Amino acid sequence: MATEIIMPKAGMDMEEGTIIKWLVSEGDKVDTGDPILEILTDKVNMEVEAETTGTILKIAAKEGDVLPVFTVIGYIGKEGEQVPDASSSAPAKEEKPEKEQKQESIKSEAMPKQDESVDESGKVRATPAARKAGREKNIDLKLVKGSGPKGRVHVADVESFKAVKATPLAAKIAEVEDIDLSEVKGTGFGGKITKDDLISKDETGKAVSATKEEKPVEAKERKLIPMVGMRKIIADRMLESVKKAATVGLDIEIDMTAAIKLRSAMKDRILKETEKKITYTDLIIMAVSKALVKYPIVNSTLTDEGILLNEDVNMGLAVGLDNGLMVPVIKATDKMSLTEIVQKRTDTVTRTVKGKIKPDELQGSTFTISNLGMFDTVKFTSIINQPNSAILSVGAILERMRIIDGEPKVRSVMNMTLTMDHRVMDGVDGAKFLQYLKDLIEDPTLMLL
Amino acid sequence: MEMKEMTYKDAINLAMSEEMRKDKNVIFMGEDIGLYGGAFGVSVGMFEEFGEDRVKDTPISEAVITGAAAGAAATGLRPICEMMFMDFITIAMDNLVNQAAKMRYMFGGKAKVPMTLRLPAGSGTGAAAQHCQSLEAWLCHVPGLKVVTASTPAEAKGLLKAAIRDDNPVCFVEHKLLYKMKGEVPVDDEYVLPLGQSDVKKEGTDVTIVTYGTILHRVMEAVEAVEKEGISVEVIDPRTLYPMDTETIVESVKKTGRAIVVHEAAKTGGLGGEIAAMISESEAFDFLDAPVLRVAGLDTPIPYNRNLEAAVAPSVDMIKDAIYKVMNR
Structure with a gap:
């Protein structure tokens, strides 16, 4: 029986997905876990992995197709196996795989694997001890040359194997670009080679492409960063938002004296209780949540039916990554204590940075905060994170001379910019929201009200 | 521990004799094991020492040997039996498998069957297809029987003594080629090796x-x-x-x-x-x-x-x- 490849449901409220790119062709052999296509959900793009080992019998959906979840988009099975509901053009296509496969096997000779050790089903011939060692060392036994009869992999083979660990994407890039991964130093978890590592490989002369955030140019060489993966998603969504929303920016300056005092007063106590450090972001999340409850229009979503005032405050938090940006969502921040916010924010951000965040946690935001203060950015504007109606950009806290009661005084101040969708609300709404937010931060005792 | 060099066969003789001296309920039966001293000469001297009441020649019927032993064991004796060749347990199987191995279980532990079946086994003696088999796997397949084998003279003594003292039917497999093997054997009559230990x-x-x-x-x-x-x-x-x-x-x-x-x-x-x-x-x-x-x-x-x-x-x-x-x- 051929196994169906389906459009996965990658998040609770995912209803459809877009096929970005097939990473395999009909006739290709795949192993369980191999990336076979890239899809775009409403939040992220992700690789779909083969659920079984076999040959790609049929690809039933085109790149760019937008399909409901669980739609069958292809089949994996034994070579030559009939596919249910195969279209009339299928037989003609099925003759192709064999030829392709020959080419494939010639190509694969370059890989350090002994074909005999992998049987027809794609299983590796290896002893239990070798498998155990492979599991423990996270080594794909298919890459290990077996010294036993018929290429059987023994534990000694695994132990002497120079581990090449790479993410599926890096492995794919390496394969396409014909890079010997054993010469690449991995910087990922446990020395795993990530696509970023292939960039440094690039500097040694080999043509490699991979996604990477631009860095101040020292390298003289010109790099081409392909618009794939997260970069592509960010690009699409930012452009979509800019096209859609009628944005207006409102700036405000906040005196941080009280907030600084509050934070230093709470710091040790919260550290003791939660083992987590309180940040200004936590205070801002709390204050913004209160302000959103008071001004629900800022916490709304524009739908086809009208403006939906969201009941909960689900706070999106822009988290910069080495190679992009993600907006994990902390749900119901309006109902949380400061301690809870500190804990939840620390956990969410940590997991996002580590790539451990679940698709579900990347959706459902009602408002978003982007804080670049730690990078000394004084003031900036953001693009609204759809389907939110506004986003708050938070700048650095700086000491500035200010006139207080007619006297020049040094005060710690911070800029905030609210980018709002004028379709949903008007300047006065945003201004009132900001003013209240300013009041809350400048006099945090108001948050007790 | 005081040791004495002796053959495997003599170690078996010693184990049986020591147990018979110690416990008058221990008896020995088999074909030609009396005056003749057994087909392999294992029991030489035992008839003289213990007399015909305790060292009994049986008719040429393995069914009789195991049947009588099972009955004797259930009623208080501690019989040791010798099959002339292990091959002959085929005839003794009903009494061994359906009676001796089952009694203790089926009577809820009220009956004990402390019998020991000595089984000369194996090839290498030129005794052909009906006298050379190693049928231990048959016996291991019957819950209720214990199956023991010794590979040195000292172990022959220690394990056989444990077999005789055990309250269950124990099949003691002796490879015929080992009978002449010499080795140091503890003289101590309390030298007993525990069953169930590798x-x-x-x-x-x-x-x-x-x-x-x-x-x-x-x-x-x-x-x-x-x-x-x-x-x-x-x-x-x-x-x-x-x-x-x-x-x-x-x-x-x-x-x-x-x-x-x-x-x-x-x-x-x-x-x-x-x-x-x-x-x-x-x-x-x-x-x-x-x-x-x-x-x-x-x-x-x-x-x-x-x-x-x-x-x-x-x-x-x-x-x-x-x-x-x-x-x-």
Whole structure:
């Protein structure tokens, strides 16, 4: 029986997905876990992995197709196996795989694997001890040359194997670009080679492409960063938002004296209780949540039916990554204590940075905060994170001379910019929201009200 | 411990005699075991010492021997029986399997069956197909029987004494080729080896060999040869084949990652399969770095022709080859 490849449901409220790119062709052999296509959900793009080992019998959906979840988009099975509901053009296509496969096997000779050790089903011939060692060392036994009869992999083979660990994407890039991964130093978890590592490989002369955030140019060489993966998603969504929303920016300056005092007063106590450090972001999340409850229009979503005032405050938090940006969502921040916010924010951000965040946690935001203060950015504007109606950009806290009661005084101040969708609300709404937010931060005792 | 050099056969004689001196309920019966001293001369002198009431010649009927022994055991005696050849248990099976092995269980523990069945087994004596078999796997398949085998004179004494003292029917398998083997045997009449305990005959790190009986000595020879080539072998003698001390084997295989079972009995349906399966079901599975091999007797009746007879049982070379195979050499 051929196994169906389906459009996965990658998040609770995912209803459809877009096929970005097939990473395999009909006739290709795949192993369980191999990336076979890239899809775009409403939040992220992700690789779909083969659920079984076999040959790609049929690809039933085109790149760019937008399909409901669980739609069958292809089949994996034994070579030559009939596919249910195969279209009339299928037989003609099925003759192709064999030829392709020959080419494939010639190509694969370059890989350090002994074909005999992998049987027809794609299983590796290896002893239990070798498998155990492979599991423990996270080594794909298919890459290990077996010294036993018929290429059987023994534990000694695994132990002497120079581990090449790479993410599926890096492995794919390496394969396409014909890079010997054993010469690449991995910087990922446990020395795993990530696509970023292939960039440094690039500097040694080999043509490699991979996604990477631009860095101040020292390298003289010109790099081409392909618009794939997260970069592509960010690009699409930012452009979509800019096209859609009628944005207006409102700036405000906040005196941080009280907030600084509050934070230093709470710091040790919260550290003791939660083992987590309180940040200004936590205070801002709390204050913004209160302000959103008071001004629900800022916490709304524009739908086809009208403006939906969201009941909960689900706070999106822009988290910069080495190679992009993600907006994990902390749900119901309006109902949380400061301690809870500190804990939840620390956990969410940590997991996002580590790539451990679940698709579900990347959706459902009602408002978003982007804080670049730690990078000394004084003031900036953001693009609204759809389907939110506004986003708050938070700048650095700086000491500035200010006139207080007619006297020049040094005060710690911070800029905030609210980018709002004028379709949903008007300047006065945003201004009132900001003013209240300013009041809350400048006099945090108001948050007790 | 005071030791005395003696043959395997004399060690058995000593074990029986000591137990008979100690416990008047211990009796001995079998074909020609009285004045004649037994087909292999194991019981020489016992008739003279204990008299015909306690050392009884029986008719040529193995069914009678096991039937009488089971009854005697259930009613208070502690009989030791000798089958002239292990091959003849086929005739004794009903009394052994359906009566002796079941009584204690079916009477809710109220009946004990403390009988010992001595079974001269194995090939190598030119006694042909009906007098050379190793049928221990048959017996191990019957819950209620204990199956014990000894590979040295000292163990013959210690294990047989434990068998006689055990309250269950114990089948004590003696390889005929071992009868003349000499070894140091403790003189102490309380030298008893516990049943259900494996003995590590030799420690090693690369391969575990599980073996018993006369073949153990061939294994030791093969092991000595391969050690010179840098292969370290651990040799385990289970001694009690049922219920077997599997823990020692599993721990050893976890250490070495390779296992071979060697026995003279025919391969198909033999204990080798049981032990191999036990290993792969155990925690040792994840440590296996080679298939568990069996080196066993060929699936054929034991030939009368000496050369063919020798070819049927595992030889030193066959054992060495198996070691090379698991070592990928």
